Amino acid sequence: MSLRQAASSLGRQLGGRAASLQHQQQRFAGNLPVKPNKYVEEWGVRREHIENEFRWDAKTLTNIAIFVGIVPALIYKGCVGEFNRVDKVAGRPERSMLGSS
Numbered sequence: 001m002s003l004r005q006a007a008s009s010l011g012r013q014l015g016g017r018a019a020s021l022q023h024q025q026q027r028f029a030g031n032l033p034v035k036p037n038k039y040v041e042e043w044g045v046r047r048e049h050i051e052n053e054f055r056w057d058a059k060t061l062t063n064i065a066i067f068v069g070i071v072p073a074l075i076y077k078g079c080v081g082e083f084n085r086v087d088k089v090a091g092r093p094e095r096s097m098l099g100s101s
Contacts, residue, residue: 046053054060076098084094 080097083097087094
């Protein structure tokens with residue numbers, strides 16, 4: 001008897017139970033009832049379809065300007081200022097950095 005025939009006869013003897021056991025849902029936190037939240041479901045749909053809801057307007061352009069231009073510039077100025085302050089305390093000359101005078 002070949003291996004394939006043995007597996008086939010075993011499957012018939014189990015009556016299909018093996019197939020149903022293979023596709024059983026596994027839950028890690030026990031068998032908890034799940035109640036869908038309307039607001040979470042709506043948010044998930046909007047998140048999946050963000051390309052349909054995105055709009056170029058003044059608010060979007062303002063956010064881009066702030067987080068692409070102003071925030072990095074402020075971080076850079078703060079770092080340069082800190083380097084210059086430490087160099088001044090240590091008695092070293094200021095370093096020549098991008099944008100420093």
